Each structure stands twice: as structure tokens, then as C-alpha cells.
Amino acid sequence: MKIRRDLLEALLEIAKENHPHEFFALLTGKKGVIEEFVYIPFQQGENYASFDTSLIPLGMRIYGTVHSHPSSNPTPSPEDLSTFTSYGRVHIIIHYPYCRKCWRAYDPEGNIIEVEVV
Secondary structure, three states: OEEOHHHHHHHHHHHHHHOOOOOEEEEEEEOOEEEEEEOOOEEEOOOOEEEOHHHOOOOOOOOEEEEEEOOOOOOOOHHHHHHHOOOOOEEEEEEOOOOOOOEEEEOOOOOEEOOEEO
């Protein structure tokens, strides 16, 4: 799996703008490259970001999810893992202080995976 550099940079900025609250979005793209995010309405707080699954556009190819952690810990919570198993195959957690290397990608089971930045 790959992710566009400009998209990753935009996601880092969004995470920073939402601090100290979490944010959440869906990831989509084509041919194995994550190219866009879909920002559906969600509720947020310092320790959570939740969304209404009925707002996910029908027929959308979801590669995975992205959300932020306002701490320096990118480890998925039990709630994160529950979301991971339901939506796509790559899940990115962006963490404080939201620098270029302040993110980690996981598979649906919560194992760290490599995502190439292109």
C-alpha cells in the first residue's frame, strides 16, 4: 500500500489543527495508492473520535481509516482495533506533535505495517 505525500502532509496538518481533540476520516484511492480522505461528520474529544456509520457514502472503496492521538502514543486502543476490523485494510494513527514521522500504519488486526509515501 502507498500514500501520496501531499495527502499525508494535509492529514498531519488537520491533526495539528484539531489538537487537543482527535479527528477521524476514511481513506480512499485507486490502484493501491491512498489518494484522498473522506471527512465524514464525527464527534470528538481528547480521547475519542466517533462517527455515524450511516454517513459512509454507498459504493465507496474504503482503503482504511485515519485518526489522530493527541498524545505521543500511536498504539491503537481497543476501540481503534474494533474500527480497524470493520473498515479497510490500512489504518493510520497520527500522533502528537504531528511531525512528518509522527504516524504509524496498522493492518486490521493491529499489526504495524509499512505504507510507502509517494
